[in-house]
Each structure stands twice: as structure tokens, then as C-alpha cells.
Amino acid sequence: MPDTIAVDVTRYRPDRDDRPTTQRYEIPLRKEWTVLDGLNYVKDRVDGTLSYRWSCRMGICGSCGMTIDGDPKLACETFLTDHRPGPVRVEPLHNFPVIRDLVVELTDFMAKLPRAKPWLVTDSDKPPPDAEYRQTPAEMDEYKQYSMCINCMLCYAACPVYGLERDFLGPALIALAQRYNLDSRDHGADERLEVVSAPEGVWDCTFVGECSRACPKGVDPAGAIQRYKVTAAKETLRSLLLPWGRR
């Protein structure tokens, strides 16, 4: 195995660049090293001006999402040896505006997130419980998969519709809405329906499925969205055919 590998990293310095450029660095090729280790090596020893986000370096914080050799990946989970002989292209996450180098602007997602009401909505008719909520393992199983989202935004980078439709709520947001809808402690399904069954909610999705392929935590947002389409369709039929019915 050779000693080093080249990484071609996107550089964008808003104070001096009009458009991004690429800078090549030679980094050690160690069999346990990930792209994140390589970037940290560059920042520590070669070029301290390189900017990127990272934190836990173990695939749970969701900070280090980047486009590596064309695929949306977590830099801390992408081994350099898997991209031999290189050079490894490291670009910022697709579909987001670039602030600097590999750092992208995530405000669009953050602004849309509260609309999914990603919290337990209580039943306002009842007083608050005086003991803890109880939930069986089967009840937790219903939503557990969708609770694994680490907001890494790889699904948004993978989704062609998000790149094209600025208003699309996106995979992670709808999966998160499902996480609460399917939680037995939650009573907010009606409120979320209004938001998520708007045209910029589930109906913009054409089930490309790339979001689920990109997801490092197995959340399957594509599945969450399709299931939600069924729910929304059932709800529409119910309200059209039985308008007097009460949920």
C-alpha cells in the first residue's frame, strides 16, 4: 500500500474568491484513517485555513456531511483505503449554499423544521399526566427507526427534488414528522397533516429513493414519505366521503 493519497478539496473563500476552486493535498494513507482524519491532518500540519465541520468523529453527531467522490457521505465514516488510489474528491454537501470551503448553509432546513412540530403534542383535552408515560416495546418499535435521524443532511444532498424545488420540506423533516405521528404518546398527527400534506410536503417527492440510500443511520426517509402519502390519501378520502365523521 502506498504511503500517501491525494485529496482534492474544494476551497471557497468568500473574501477573495468569486467561485470555488480545488486544492490538492497529499496526506498519509493509513488503513484506519477516514477522510475526516485526513482533513484534520491537513488543518493541523499543512493548511490551517481549511474550514469544515466535524465533532464526534464516530457517526452520531451528523456534522461532517460532505460530498466524497460524488456521493454524500459522513467524512468520519469514509475510509481513505476504500478510495484508493485516489485522488479523493472532497466537495461540500450538494444542494446547500456554500459559506466557505466545505461549510454549507443549513438555515433552510432549520427554518422549515419547526413546521413539522418535532415534539410530543399533548392531548389538550386531558390534564397533564401525574406519572410517566408508559410505552410497550411494540409501541416503541413503530417509530424507533425514524428516531435514529442525526440531521446530517445527507438525504437532502442526495435528493434531486430538494435541489430543484426550493420549498420542498425534504426527507429528514417528513421522517421526523412520522417519528412523532407514530409515537403512541403523541396527539399531533392532525396538525402535522396540514403541513406535510401540502404540495411542498410529501407530494413533491417522486420516490427516487436516493435519500434512503445515502442515510448512514438506516432511517429510510423514502419509506416514511411513501407511508405518509398513504396516510394523507386515506385522510383525504375519509374527509371527502365522510365529511361528517369525527376523527
Added chain:
Amino acid sequence: MTTRRPVEPVLWLAFSAGGMLSALLVPVLLLLFGLAFPLGLLPAPDHAHLHALVRSPVTRLVLLALTVLALFHAAHRLRYTVRDGLQLKRLERLVDALCYGGAVAGSALAAYLLATIS
């Protein structure tokens, strides 16, 4: 943020039903009538048999359902492909009208054809 449009779920249901029905029925029918019989790989059924089949109200109902749903399935998919693939979101209303309008026209024609079989 736009308000819910109740037509979207209904269109999606038509797309979904059309996709399922066409996936189940079209391959075998196209294999037989599009390739096997014309190429002589299998003997083509005689006219009397097919005529009896086509005259039956069950067959006509199935064919009508298949046609209407398959056309709406195609219209729905084409609409999104044109909107996203050719990035024609600004012509959204026109694309929608052409796609679903075509499906409606085709369905009307199919209904007429199937209703007037004797």
C-alpha cells in the same frame, strides 16, 4: 406555504392503483399480443374466442379500469418528470393540464370504445 389541495392525494391514488394494476396485467398481455402471437411463437387465439372474451362485461370493466388508471399513472409520472427533468416548474399549470388532460381524453375514448363493443 401553500394550503392543502385535496386533488393531489386523489391523483396519487390513481397513480398508485394504475402502477399496481399495470404492473400485474400489462407484461403478460403485451408479451402475448405484442410479441408471441404476431411472431407465431404461440398460436393466436381464434376470433370467436377473443370476441366472446371482449364482449363479456367483466373483461370490458377490467380493460376500462386498466386503461383509465394506466393513463393517469403515466400522466402523473410524466408530469413530475417534465417538471423536474426538464426544470419546467414555471410551466407547471400547462404541463399539468396537458398530462392529465391527455389522460382524461384517452379515458373518454376508451370508455366509448369499450361501451360500443357488440
Added chain:
Amino acid sequence: MTEYTGLYQRLYRTRVPILWWLRRRSYLAFVVRELSSVFVAWAVVFLLLLAHAVASGPRQYQSFLAWSAAPWVLTVNAVALALVVYHAVTWFNVAPQALVLRVRGRRVPARVVAGLHYGLWALVSAVVAWIVI
């Protein structure tokens, strides 16, 4: 609508290229899958033409059979068949993602759901073939 952080002027935005769907194999496969619906529509039109020919009499039926043996019609139908099968396969393969079933508290595995769809496909095809032939 969204409040940007004050770095707005210097954000670099990449425009989505018109041929974005050629950039990845999976995107191209997706567009082919979507366009297969056009061939589904063609197949359905073809079957309606056949039904009309049958209803019009034995002579029209024979001339329809002769027409469908013309090289260009055969080619179109061969391509259509390939794409219609592609539609069916991609449809059944993603069905488990949309259809989450639980039996006695345990989730039905994806391959079982897909397998049930394929089984239904085989059954329906056999029944139709038996009726027609």
C-alpha cells in the same frame, strides 16, 4: 421567507444543471423508470386497438395481427415489453418501503412483502394467459 445569517451576499449557490439526471447511474435509472410509464400507456392503447379490431370482426382482427407483425410495431412492442417489465420489477421492489406490515407484533421482512407481490404477478399472469390462449 427563511432568515439567513448575514452571510447571504457571499454564499455560493450552484445551479442544478439541466442534465442532472445523467450525473449518477441511480438518477438515470430513476428517469428511465419514470419514462417506462409512457410505454405502459402505449401498451394499454395497443390493447384497446386490439379490442376494437376484435369487436369489428374477424377480418379486422386478422389485419390487426398482420399489422402487429410489422417490423416497426414488433420493435416498439419489444422495447415496450422490456420497459413494462422494468416498471413491474421496480414497482414490486419498492413496495415493501411503502407497505409496512406487522404480523403479531413483528415486522414482515421486506423480501416477504416483495415476494408476495411477485407471487401475485405470476398468478395473475398465469390466469390471464390461460384465459386468453
